[in-house]
Amino acid sequence: MNILYVSAEVSPFSKAGGLADVSGALPTELAAKDEQMCVITPLYSIVDRQQFGIYPTGMRNQIMMGNTRFQYHIYESHREDNSNHRIYFIENTQFFDRSGIYTHANGEGYEDNTWRFLFFQLCIIDLLKRGVFHPQLIHCHDHHTALIPLMIRAMEYPASVLFTIHNFDYRGHFSEGDLSLLPRDIAKKVRQFDHTEWSAMAMGLEFADAVNTVSPTYAEELLTQPGLSYELHEKLNSIQDKFSGILNGADEVYWNPLTDPHLSHHYSVKDLSGKKQNKSELQQYCGFTDNPEIPLVGSIGRLVESKGYPLILSSLEALIDRGVQFVFLGSGSQDIAQGLKRFSEKYPKQVSYHGEFNESLAHLIEAGSDMFMMPSKFEPCGLNQIYSLKYGTIPIVHHTGGLADTVIDWDGKFGTGFVFNTYSAIDFLHAMIRALDTFSDKDTWYKIQMNAMTRDFSWRASAKAYQQLYHQLTMGR
Numbered sequence: 001m002n003i004l005y006v007s008a009e010v011s012p013f014s015k016a017g018g019l020a021d022v023s024g025a026l027p028t029e030l031a032a033k034d035e036q037m038c039v040i041t042p043l044y045s046i047v048d049r050q051q052f053g054i055y056p057t058g059m060r061n062q063i064m065m066g067n068t069r070f071q072y073h074i075y076e077s078h079r080e081d082n083s084n085h086r087i088y089f090i091e092n093t094q095f096f097d098r099s100g101i102y103t104h105a106n107g108e109g110y111e112d113n114t115w116r117f118l119f120f121q122l123c124i125i126d127l128l129k130r131g132v133f134h135p136q137l138i139h140c141h142d143h144h145t146a147l148i149p150l151m152i153r154a155m156e157y158p159a160s161v162l163f164t165i166h167n168f169d170y171r172g173h174f175s176e177g178d179l180s181l182l183p184r185d186i187a188k189k190v191r192q193f194d195h196t197e198w199s200a201m202a203m204g205l206e207f208a209d210a211v212n213t214v215s216p217t218y219a220e221e222l223l224t225q226p227g228l229s230y231e232l233h234e235k236l237n238s239i240q241d242k243f244s245g246i247l248n249g250a251d252e253v254y255w256n257p258l259t260d261p262h263l264s265h266h267y268s269v270k271d272l273s274g275k276k277q278n279k280s281e282l283q284q285y286c287g288f289t290d291n292p293e294i295p296l297v298g299s300i301g302r303l304v305e306s307k308g309y310p311l312i313l314s315s316l317e318a319l320i321d322r323g324v325q326f327v328f329l330g331s332g333s334q335d336i337a338q339g340l341k342r343f344s345e346k347y348p349k350q351v352s353y354h355g356e357f358n359e360s361l362a363h364l365i366e367a368g369s370d371m372f373m374m375p376s377k378f379e380p381c382g383l384n385q386i387y388s389l390k391y392g393t394i395p396i397v398h399h400t401g402g403l404a405d406t407v408i409d410w411d412g413k414f415g416t417g418f419v420f421n422t423y424s425a426i427d428f429l430h431a432m433i434r435a436l437d438t439f440s441d442k443d444t445w446y447k448i449q450m451n452a453m454t455r456d457f458s459w460r461a462s463a464k465a466y467q468q469l470y471h472q473l474t475m476g477r
């Protein structure tokens with residue numbers, strides 16, 4: 001089947017979070033299952049064209065946004081030597097020549113994000129109109145691509161559309177002014193909805209042939225907790241029949257301690273000595289005492305409140321008193337960054353904060369830490385806890401969304417991590433203390449590591465679920 005896979009981030013070219021990891025790995029897995037995957041994404045100036053062999057195709061055209069004409073140019077990566085898996089980029093310097101993907105360095109979104117991603121979607125519609133691509137199915141991701149289902153229906157294009165939600169918190173709201181940028185017939189359709197539903201997300205829910213999110217528990221939570229699906233709670237419930245949850249997987253080579261290209265010391269469940277070397281490397285990198293007996297806790301993530309940083313910041317002092325070492329990697333909110341920085345300045349031998357996007361360091365933290373904290377308030381799927389499990393780095397997580405679907409609480413007999421049920425600092429602290437107490441019992445800790453590292457988080461099962469959904473949708477057409 002010909003599939004057009006449209007995403008605002010694709011690893012390894014561009015990445016802000018988990019969407020990139022999924023858009024890098026899932027099409028690869030589907031191409032291996034004989035689907036014709038054509039991935040298309042913006043060509044941000046941060047993408048290394050030379051490293052990834054990205055060249056202009058010569059295809060270019062213009063689209064209208066409001067009364068203004070904008071040019072785009074199609075590039076292709078020649079990195080993949082696989083005719084089943086092509087990767088195309090849309091280039092326009094005005095919209096994509098930035099130092100980040102969505103935000104300024106201070107974590108604030110670009111003021112023209114609505115324009116940028118509307119432009120991206122209009123280019124895709126233009127390419128379809130011109131017959132450059134002939135997909136039977138279009139797979140859209142998050143609000144940056146969520147107007148495509150409506151535009152596809154409006155032009156009666158003969159393809160099915162699947163819309164995947166990676167995070168319901170970002171819905172892409174439209175103001176009255178934004179609507180004037182849309183083609184007139186599309187703006188008219190949007191206006192038929194209640195003003196509160198003027199968002200790309202609402203249109204995705206309404207017009208896609210099927211909608212899914214990235215874990216079964218998050219799907220259930222969105223349907224049952226109005227606090228998570230906001231103004232679209234009723235709408236989401238009204239489309240239940242076409243809504244499901246499919247758990248993300250992890251790339252089997254790139255996020256595998258035996259083959260990870262970023263690690264100097266590889267290891268597997270059969271021999272964890274490489275993990276000890278990674279820990280020593282990480283302790284030295286952070287300027288900590290290089291000692292295998294001291295528990296080392298890692299944390300990687302976008303600095304946003306929903307990732308549970310308020311719980312971490314209010315429990316950190318108590319945990320530092322217990323002699324624990326912490327390494328944080330993340331950028332975003334200035335407040336959270338300041339909080340972490342203050343701790344790292346006060347306790348330089350125990351807290352190390354890296355306010356940057358650093359892919360290699362992320363891999364070293366996964367491999368070198370003993371534990372990984374991820375007390376998210378909600379979590380659509382979460383990938384870092386999955387990577388942690390694979391790397392024998394025991395996760396401490398809140399029982400929510402994909403965290404609940406992937407981490408099994410250690411009950412004294414079986415488990416792969418430490419899970420707390422109520423989103424509160426005290427419950428998080430108790431889970432951390434439980435983990436730290438267990439860490440001092442080496443045999444038990446090793447048992448939990450074995451349990452975690454032998455679980456299957458490959459893309460196989462999830463890719464099969466997507467493939468079935470693709471075929472079901474196109475058969476019904």
Ligand code: ADP
Binds near residue numbers: 021
């Ligand atoms: P989300 O998609 O909500 O950001 P996920 O856990 O699903 O969270 O995925 C986050 C991905 O982004 C992981 O691959 C993680 O390692 C990566 N990541 C997040 N922040 C950073 C950072 N500062 N440096 C390197 N990688 C990061």
